[in-house]
Amino acid sequence: MKYAVVVLGLAVVTVRVDAQATDDRLRDAFDAQTYASLHAVVDSARAAGLPAEPLVDKALEGAAKHASTDRIVAVVRDLSARLADARSALGGSGTSEELSAGTAALRAGIAPTTLAELRRLRHNEQVTIPLAVAAELVARGVRPDSASQQVLRLAAAGARDVELAALPRSLASPSVATAGASAAAAAGLTTPGPASLGAKSGGNVQAGKSRSHQRP
Amino acid sequence: MRRYIGVALAILASGLPARATAQALATLDANVAGATYDQYLPSAVYTVAPALSYAGDAYRVGLDGAFSAFQTGHTSGVGEFQGAVGTRIYGPLRWELSGDGSALWYRANPAVWSGVLTPSIHADHGPLDAWVNGALGSTNNDLVVGSFVDRVGGGVAYALPHITPSMTVQTTRAGIYHYTDVEGGIQGEVGRFGVTSTVGTRTGVLGGGVATWFNAEVRFLLVDRVSLVFSGGSYPVDLVHGAPGAHFIGGGIRVSQAFLTHKRAMPAVRYDPLNATTEVMPDARTLRFAAPPSAHVELMADFTDWKAVAMTEVQPGRYQITLPDAIRSGLHRVNIRVDHGEWRVPAELPSVVDDLGGTVGSLVVP
Numbered sequence: 001m002k003y004a005v006v007v008l009g010l011a012v013v014t015v016r017v018d019a020q021a022t023d024d025r026l027r028d029a030f031d032a033q034t035y036a037s038l039h040a041v042v043d044s045a046r047a048a049g050l051p052a053e054p055l056v057d058k059a060l061e062g063a064a065k066h067a068s069t070d071r072i073v074a075v076v077r078d079l080s081a082r083l084a085d086a087r088s089a090l091g092g093s094g095t096s097e098e099l100s101a102g103t104a105a106l107r108a109g110i111a112p113t114t115l116a117e118l119r120r121l122r123h124n125e126q127v128t129i130p131l132a133v134a135a136e137l138v139a140r141g142v143r144p145d146s147a148s149q150q151v152l153r154l155a156a157a158g159a160r161d162v163e164l165a166a167l168p169r170s171l172a173s174p175s176v177a178t179a180g181a182s183a184a185a186a187a188g189l190t191t192p193g194p195a196s197l198g199a200k201s202g203g204n205v206q207a208g209k210s211r212s213h214q215r216p
Numbered sequence: 217m218r219r220y221i222g223v224a225l226a227i228l229a230s231g232l233p234a235r236a237t238a239q240a241l242a243t244l245d246a247n248v249a250g251a252t253y254d255q256y257l258p259s260a261v262y263t264v265a266p267a268l269s270y271a272g273d274a275y276r277v278g279l280d281g282a283f284s285a286f287q288t289g290h291t292s293g294v295g296e297f298q299g300a301v302g303t304r305i306y307g308p309l310r311w312e313l314s315g316d317g318s319a320l321w322y323r324a325n326p327a328v329w330s331g332v333l334t335p336s337i338h339a340d341h342g343p344l345d346a347w348v349n350g351a352l353g354s355t356n357n358d359l360v361v362g363s364f365v366d367r368v369g370g371g372v373a374y375a376l377p378h379i380t381p382s383m384t385v386q387t388t389r390a391g392i393y394h395y396t397d398v399e400g401g402i403q404g405e406v407g408r409f410g411v412t413s414t415v416g417t418r419t420g421v422l423g424g425g426v427a428t429w430f431n432a433e434v435r436f437l438l439v440d441r442v443s444l445v446f447s448g449g450s451y452p453v454d455l456v457h458g459a460p461g462a463h464f465i466g467g468g469i470r471v472s473q474a475f476l477t478h479k480r481a482m483p484a485v486r487y488d489p490l491n492a493t494t495e496v497m498p499d500a501r502t503l504r505f506a507a508p509p510s511a512h513v514e515l516m517a518d519f520t521d522w523k524a525v526a527m528t529e530v531q532p533g534r535y536q537i538t539l540p541d542a543i544r545s546g547l548h549r550v551n552i553r554v555d556h557g558e559w560r561v562p563a564e565l566p567s568v569v570d571d572l573g574g575t576v577g578s579l580v581v582p
Contacts, residue, residue: 025521057518061576064516064524067573071572071573075572078571079571097547100547101546104578111406113408128547129546129582131547135568135578139566139568141344141375143380143405144405165580
């Protein structure tokens with residue numbers, strides 16, 4: 001019992017130290033009024049069980065890029081809502097890194113069902129990298145539905161994080177004959193392999209020309 | 217049933233070259249439709265259509281078929297083999313050679329056989345894919361009076377979030393007939409819904425079919441691997457394969473199963489200390505990016521708390537930074553600037569909007 005109280009006490013102290021560090025970083029970067037607005041958003045997120053770090057990070061990015069303070073507050077508030085969406089899609093829980101990657105994936109157009117499916121497939125592992133890879137694939141021009149399918153397929157096949165992370169690389173440089181190229185081809189991405197069988201273009205399969213109709 | 221499919225896939229896999237991984241996909245469609253085929257009376261059609269495909273590093277093969285029973289009691293069938301090989305040539309350019317062979321039969325009539333080889337060149341840059349193709353082949357379809365088939369065409373597709381519009385133009389000569397098709401298409405996926413739609417027009421010989429057509433297929437993922445599929449519209453005569461055009465509406469169910477039929481440990485990503493093909497070194501503390509030589513290059517990122525940090529030129533045009541701590545596994549955002557200019561995305565990284573009016577590079581660290 002005594003140990004439990006000590007552990008609980010240490011945990012409370014740790015959380016408070018983290019919160020203080022967060023506050024200090026915001027206070028150093030913004031004027032008092034903007035700090036108060038951001039602090040309110042971050043506090044609300046923290047109270048809702050959401051991680052504060054992605055919000056502070058976004059605020060600092062805004063300050064570094066000299067965005068207007070109104071815009072920074074609005075963007076941070078919007079990010080807080082999107083973190084909640086990502087957590088919901090991931091089944092109500094997630095680390096700070098998972099929620100950040102989940103937010104990026106949703107923003108890229110990856111369906112919430114993909115997040116849920118990844119959580120189901122990797123119930124004993126983090127889903128940060130699969131989500132990050134899905135978001136990066138879209139950023140590299142892959143369709144969101146296709147990116148989802150490829151990542152889910154590799155996750156279902158038991159691909160490790162390092163293998164998944166190599167996947168987008170294969171799209172960047174055709175000369176990189178490393179894990180990514182193999183993974184991309186295995187996942188059926190259009191770039192390394194032939195597109196003509198049901199891929200995004202130039203295919204032989206005509207839409208709606210169903211095999212169900214031959215001759216009456 | 218599943219066991220037999222597995223055995224069939226294993227046999228198929230054993231005859232194909234070994235590779236890092238290979239993916240096989242099996243689908244089975246069962247549907248009911250009402251259709252009016254060109255020059256025939258309206259009829260109900262009951263169809264079962266299995267399909268099998270196998271994707272390798274630089275090739276794909278597919279086998280599909282359909283068996284249909286009509287209201288009249290007549291039956292028809294079609295079987296088709298498709299294959300494609302291709303690799304990247306340089307930059308966004310890649311070549312492909314695809315081919316298909318098919319047989320179609322109806323009642324006791326002689327089967328229509330056809331085969332077409334289609335070489336193509338694609339320019340695939342980001343979401344844009346544009347291509348030109350030619351084709352040579354043969355058909356024994358009596359309707360076209362002759363057997364020679366050739367085709368020239370091209371197209372473009374642009375992948376937007378959730379939806380990919382495309383446009384194709386194909387001029388086909390089959391026997392003595394000649395026609396040109398212009399088609400626009402849309403493929404989309406949102407959540408559990410998927411849509412594929414085509415609108416087209418034909419000039420030249422219509423073969424007794426329509427000059428304009430529109431068709432659409434809507435899919436809804438019911439449960440894992442099982443989808444409801446509804447489709448309707450019209451399509452033109454296919455003089456090469458010997459299939460009549462039709463107006464149709466129907467619905468059915470699609471069951472699909474993906475198989476990882478061959479898996480081998482993937483090779484580890486190799487790092488070259490000075491000519492790295494990746495930006496993050498194995499220590500996860502050192503990053504390298506390209507920038508103009510002999511410049512003052514700075515980096516800022518989430519892992520520097522968005523503070524600008526000067527980079528060191530380790531080779532002409534190659535800049536490095538070593539951080540005090542390893543970068544955490546996850547998705548990170550990075551900008552660099554040269555000689556105190558604008559913050560921009562490193563050339564090696566994909567660009568995403570930063571919601572702050574600019575762009576930022578997206579970096580995945582495993």
